[in-house]
Amino acid sequence: LAKTTQPISMDSYEGQEVNITCSHNNIATNDYITWYQQFPSQGPRFIIQGYKTKVTNEVASLFIPADRKSSTLSLPRVSLSDTAVYYCSSRSYNTDKLIFGTGTRLQVFP
């Protein structure tokens, strides 16, 4: 059974780097790994997406090892506004449907 697992919660302080890791067992060989950010009472919003190695954009970096069975979202120098729930998603090798992790609640303290 395909499963995407991530930590339930993490705490950090402003200005620190935060790394959130997700495990993707049975990930499809040709599928991307995507991370979303969700604030209360809003829909998830796309943060970053990658297939392998490292991807960086203006808000985050995504590290994917060669076996692609995990991924790590890196948020540099977090601020209070980064307090949110972060979801990873990928597609299982035997289904066309996306599988979302259960979400990691990040709390940033001043």
Added chain:
Amino acid sequence: DGGITQSPKYLFRKEGQNVTLSCEQNLNHDAMYWYRQDPGQGLRLIYYSQIVNDFQKGDIAEGYSVSREKKESFPLTVTSAQKNPTAFYLCASTSDFPSNQPQHFGDGTRLSIL
């Protein structure tokens, strides 16, 4: 500005009542999805539609129904058969299916039982 609009933002259901949640997109996307979100459980797929006049059951379709008569609209009906409907419902879309493009989400409808 393109996006997905869900309405209403809050909805209350009486026992034995069917309610319909609206989802409209102006992104010209072929594929649309409905998810249910419960605390600590992430997103679970209810139904999805790859194209107009087509839809398939997701992982938790029992007690729900959908239609896809127009490309831009994908309403979800929560029927009286759904015994635990209290949740946050999210609609999403992608340009095609299956897609490696990120999903675009609406801002959800929160459904509660009276």
